[in-house]
Amino acid sequence: MNTIKHWLYDYLMSVGCSENLAKYLNMLALLLALLIVVFIVDFITRKLLLGAFNRFAAASKSNFDDLMVKNKVSRNIAHIIPLLIALEFIRDVFIDFPTFENIVEKGLQVFAIILTLWIVRSLLNTLKDYFKTLPRLKDKPIDSYIQVFMIFAWLAGFMSAIAIITGIPFLTFATGLGAISAVIILVFKDTIMGFVASIQVSINDMVRIGDWITFEKYGADGDVTEITLATVKVQNFDKTITTIPTYALISESFKNWRGMTSSGGRRIKRALFIKQEGVKYLAETDVNKLKSIQLITSYLESRQKDISTYNTSNKIDKTLLLNGRNLTNIGVFRKYIDLYLKQHSAINKDMMIMARQLAPTTQGIPIEIYAFSSDKRWENYEYIMSDIFDHLMAALPYFDLEIFELPSSSSFKS
The missing domain is CATH 2.30.30.60 (SH3 type barrels.)
Structure with a gap:
């Protein structure tokens, strides 16, 4: 074996070359030969392992092996054999240079740690991609x-590399980190x-x-x-x-x-601001006029009958509308909104449906619509809500009500 290690050295010495030059040239020749062997073995191993993995992945029904190929697990594992060969023969290359041997050997050991981390990272990325395909995860x-595991792995790798470079035992180095x-x-x-x-x-x-x-x-x-x-x-x-x-x-x-x-729907919560000056009691002629709105016809007839019975039995003087019980246009409008929402095809009838009056503000009386659209998609939700409020704003004049808005320049034109 020693003959093989020193064949170039022996030859150079035989032709009259100096001893130091012969040693260096012999070391370089062995290093070049080892590098060529390592690269050839690495190339062959990668080809064989990748081919085997690809064939197995193609034949398998699971996508886990496909993800292993995607995350280069096999490619990283293929570097192990060339690395082992380098570690085994590096002593023979630097047999005459123990200092170089120690440095290169430590470098290869650090590279082994890095390669291990690459393999661990590839496996963790494969697990991450696989878990993301599972419905429950x-x-x-x-x-x-995955990042937590990688942090611990990199920390352990860093500590191991420092321990190798400094020559301090790993446990001693880890204990010192407590400080x-x-x-x-x-x-x-x-x-x-x-x-x-x-x-x-x-x-x-x-x-x-x-x-x-x-x-x-x-x-x-x-x-x-x-x-x-x-x-x-x-x-x-x-x-x-x-x-x-x-x-x-x-x-x-x-x-x-x-x-x-x-849930079963997306909430609609928006208010119409009604001019306060338009709110009034409804005379009998007003009620009869509103009965032509089919959605509230039966409601008005029922309420009109109940109110009339109450006022008659209590001998209420109805020459003044304020006396006794009465319907108001804003109250009837609220009922109209309630019935309109309940028959609207895009409103979820199993969830809250309400039209309520909020406290009066300087912008008028808010009549808030609170309901849920069956379709929760944003575009359709906005369309449904706009459609409802388009209808209600157009319906306001039938109840002698108006939307409040701040005056513009056209409001002051005669």
């Missing part, structure tokens, strides 16, 4: 958990906070991927597309992307619309 912050733990906590403060926040978000089911959230402080209003250890990405409705720190989800207030999207 699709909305969970898988990225956060600088405060510095580590300070450096990784955001990561630690993000890790704790991602666990709380997951356990308390506060946010899932696909949820629509509104976070005014960060200008976010859209769907959650990604939850990682440090950030949550939200695609706003204008297609911009807002990034929110994960720990902000547990330390600050935000709105999650999941309850609405998982």
Whole structure:
């Protein structure tokens, strides 16, 4: 074996070359030969392993092996054999240079740690992609958990590499890190906070991927597309992307619309502001006129009968409308809204339907519509709500009512 290691050295010495030059040229020749062997073995191993993986993935019904190929698991594993060959023969290359041998050997050991981390990262990315294909895990912050594992892996790898370079035993080096733990906590403060926040978000089911959230402080209003250890990405409705720190989800207030999207309808809550001066009691002729509105005909007949019976039995003087019980145009309009919503095809009849009067304001009397549209899609929801209010605003003149609006320049033209 020694003859093979020193064949070039022996030859150079035989032709009169100096001893130092012969040693260096012999070392370079062996190093070149080892590099050629390593690259050839690496190429062959990659081809064989990738071919085997691709054939297995094509034949398998599961997509897990396809994801392994996509994340280069086989490619990274293929580097193990060339690395082992290099570690085995590096001593023979630097047999006459123990100092170089020690440096290169430590370098290869550090590279072995890096290669291990590459393989671990590839496997974790494969698991992440696979878990995201499972329906029960699709909305969970898988990225956060994978990142946590990778942080621990990189930390262990970094400590191992330092231990190899310095020659300090790993356990001794790890124990010494306790003295600088405060510095580590300070450096990784955001990561630690993000890790704790991602666990709380997951356990308390506060946010899932696909949820629509509104976070005014960060200008976010859209769907959650990604939850990682440090950030949550939200695609706003204008297609911009807002990034929110994960720990902000547990330390600050935000709105999650999941309850609405998982319910039977989307809430409509909007008011019409009615001019106060238009509110009046309805005389009998006014009531008879409104009876031509089919939606409230039976209601008016029933109410008119009840009111007439009450006023007659209590001998109410109806020469003045204020006396006794009466219908008002705004009250009848509220009833019309209620009946209109209940017969509207786009309103969910199993959820709250209400038309209510709020406290008068300087802009008039608010008549608020509170109901839920059956269709929760934004575009259709807006169309339904607009359609309802178009109809109600057009219906107001039939009740001798008007919408309040501030005067414009045309209001003062004679």
